[in-house]
Amino acid sequence: MFIRRLPKFEYHTPSTVREAIAIAGKHNGDAKFIAGGTDLLLAMKKREIMPAHLVSLNGIGELRYLTVLANGKPSEEAGGLKIGALTTLAQLLASDAVKKDYAPLWDAVDVMASAQIRSLATIGGNLCSAVPSADTAPPLLAMDASIEIVNHSGKRTIPLNEFFNGPRQTTLGHKEILTHILIPKMDSSSGGCYLKLMRRNAMDLALVAVAVCLKLDETKKVCKEARIALGAVAPTPIRVPEAEAMLAGKKIDEMQITEAAKIAGMQCHPISDIRATLEYRCSMVEVLTKRAIERTLQRIQA
Amino acid sequence: MKRDITLKVNGIKYNLNIETHRTLVEVLRETLGLTGTKKSCNEGECGTCTVLIDNKPAASCLVLAVEAQGREIITIEGLAEGTKLHPLQEAFVKHMAIQCGFCTPGMVMAAKAFLDENPSPTAAEIRKAISGNLCRCTGYQQIVDAVMAASAALRGEA
Ligand SMILES: Cc1cc2nc3c(=O)[nH]c(=O)nc-3n(C[C@H](O)[C@H](O)[C@H](O)COP(=O)(O)OP(=O)(O)OC[C@H]3O[C@@H](n4cnc5c(N)ncnc54)[C@H](O)[C@@H]3O)c2cc1C
Ligand code: FES
Ligand code: FES
Numbered sequence: 001m002f003i004r005r006l007p008k009f010e011y012h013t014p015s016t017v018r019e020a021i022a023i024a025g026k027h028n029g030d031a032k033f034i035a036g037g038t039d040l041l042l043a044m045k046k047r048e049i050m051p052a053h054l055v056s057l058n059g060i061g062e063l064r065y066l067t068v069l070a071n072g073k074p075s076e077e078a079g080g081l082k083i084g085a086l087t088t089l090a091q092l093l094a095s096d097a098v099k100k101d102y103a104p105l106w107d108a109v110d111v112m113a114s115a116q117i118r119s120l121a122t123i124g125g126n127l128c129s130a131v132p133s134a135d136t137a138p139p140l141l142a143m144d145a146s147i148e149i150v151n152h153s154g155k156r157t158i159p160l161n162e163f164f165n166g167p168r169q170t171t172l173g174h175k176e177i178l179t180h181i182l183i184p185k186m187d188s189s190s191g192g193c194y195l196k197l198m199r200r201n202a203m204d205l206a207l208v209a210v211a212v213c214l215k216l217d218e219t220k221k222v223c224k225e226a227r228i229a230l231g232a233v234a235p236t237p238i239r240v241p242e243a244e245a246m247l248a249g250k251k252i253d254e255m256q257i258t259e260a261a262k263i264a265g266m267q268c269h270p271i272s273d274i275r276a277t278l279e280y281r282c283s284m285v286e287v288l289t290k291r292a293i294e295r296t297l298q299r300i301q302a
Numbered sequence: 303m304k305r306d307i308t309l310k311v312n313g314i315k316y317n318l319n320i321e322t323h324r325t326l327v328e329v330l331r332e333t334l335g336l337t338g339t340k341k342s343c344n345e346g347e348c349g350t351c352t353v354l355i356d357n358k359p360a361a362s363c364l365v366l367a368v369e370a371q372g373r374e375i376i377t378i379e380g381l382a383e384g385t386k387l388h389p390l391q392e393a394f395v396k397h398m399a400i401q402c403g404f405c406t407p408g409m410v411m412a413a414k415a416f417l418d419e420n421p422s423p424t425a426a427e428i429r430k431a432i433s434g435n436l437c438r439c440t441g442y443q444q445i446v447d448a449v450m451a452a453s454a455a456l457r458g459e460a
Contacts, residue, residue, distance in 0.1 A: 005323070008321070011323075038346060090358060
């Protein structure tokens with residue numbers, strides 16, 4: 001397909017979140033926020049959307065940071081990782097903290113797009129675009145992340161689980177900004193991983209993707225908590241509680257893992273499209289879920 | 303809608319008055335005449351438009367020129383010093399990593415950013431680093447060889 005030049009728009013450069021929201025409010029419904037632009041500019045070139053106003057978030061320093069939270073603060077007592085929405089995929093990939101302590105997210109950015117896209121694309125943009133195959137969603141769901149959303153009257157923090165409504169649809173209003181993502185800290189008996197199936201080894205969207213997070217007991221044999229999230233196999237990224245229940249509270253063995261994987265393969269509801277059939281996707285969910293649980297156990301027990 | 307901006311490209315500051323909907327690759331090629339940077343897919347997939355922004359590789363077809371204001375932009379024209387080619391450029395010539403040449407500027411810029419971060423790569427790491435750059439001609443092997451040779455040269459080992 002021949003990709004055209006961008007349509008015209010008016011460009012705004014606010015320097016604070018509050019100012020950005022005010023500008024979007026003034027142009028009710030006809031303004032779009034731009035972060036990295038890798039989804040938005042493409043959609044505009046294809047004339048899928050033609051906003052009259054673009055409000056750039058790139059001049060807002062308070063949105064581009066990555067902080068490891070210390071223990072002790074009342075609202076953030078458990079510690080964790082706070083990621084500003086404008087943090088780029090390249091920044092996440094270069095972060096030792098992400099690689100070491102939030103491995104499922106690192107696994108995801110490592111297989112996203114290419115270097116020349118990762119230096120532009122932001123984690124906030126990936127979530128707000130809300131495509132079913134968004135790679136940062138399953139690891140964040142599996143790590144039980146929450147997000148902060150700001151609008152003209154205040155802010156709210158919601159579990160990421162309550163953010164996605166459908167393909168390209170979220171609970172975010174058009175005058176609201178996703179400001180940051182909060183991932184709770186994982187202790188030494190916890191761990192996880194993200195596996196993505198593609199047609200080539202890079203630069204492809206997921207055919208199927210699975211993220212797993214497990215918390216084991218002190219003996220590292222019994223599973224205390226399990227979270228499994230799937231990408232590209234439902235209208236939104238999803239958790240599969242039925243499969244998680246096969247693991248939580250149990251001593252994990254081969255049979256348990258096989259059973260959980262089978263349930264994950266049955267609980268997903270993918271579509272058939274030009275890239276893969278429904279049946280193939282369901283089988284691959286089963287295969288990848290099994291592998292992801294095994295790899296997670298290896299990581300924790302190592 | 304036009305804006306006054308200052309773009310810093312290959313160390314030179316350009317004061318421009320440009321339409322806000324123009325992408326960086328359009329301004330580099332059409333306004334500044336820096337046609338070394340190519341535009342092909344125009345959608346982030348092929349890598350021919352790769353430039354460095356603050357030393358990081360970026361698809362300049364997905365960047366608004368106005369958003370590149372205040373950043374350090376390096377294009378393929380910024381690598382050679384006078385008539386002396388950059389070691390990567392020399393290695394591409396020597397290893398015949400160029401056939402039609404259309405992918406070459408983007409390949410070289412992606413490789414430059416990569417070697418700056420990882421001066422002693424393996425072949426597998428090089429392949430991964432250039433996975434966002436398509437080449438229809440060479441089959442990639444010569445390109446990987448050239449990047450490998452350039453890394454040795456840049457380390458002073460060749
Ligand atoms: C070649 C190519 C390869 C790609 N590969 C992958 C891949 O492997 N995996 C993958 O998941 N994606 C991939 N993508 C999609 C895209 O790069 C990512 O989704 C990216 O993270 C989007 O972030 P952005 O900052 O560029 O978003 P933008 O394009 O700037 O914004 C996307 C949308 O979110 C809104 N938005 C952005 N930030 C905020 C915020 N803080 N608050 C409120 N609204 C906001 C914008 O208004 C817009 O509607 C690819 C894209 C390209 C072009
Ligand atoms: S022209 Fe920019 S990536 Fe193809
Ligand atoms: S040399 Fe022709 S596309 Fe690479």
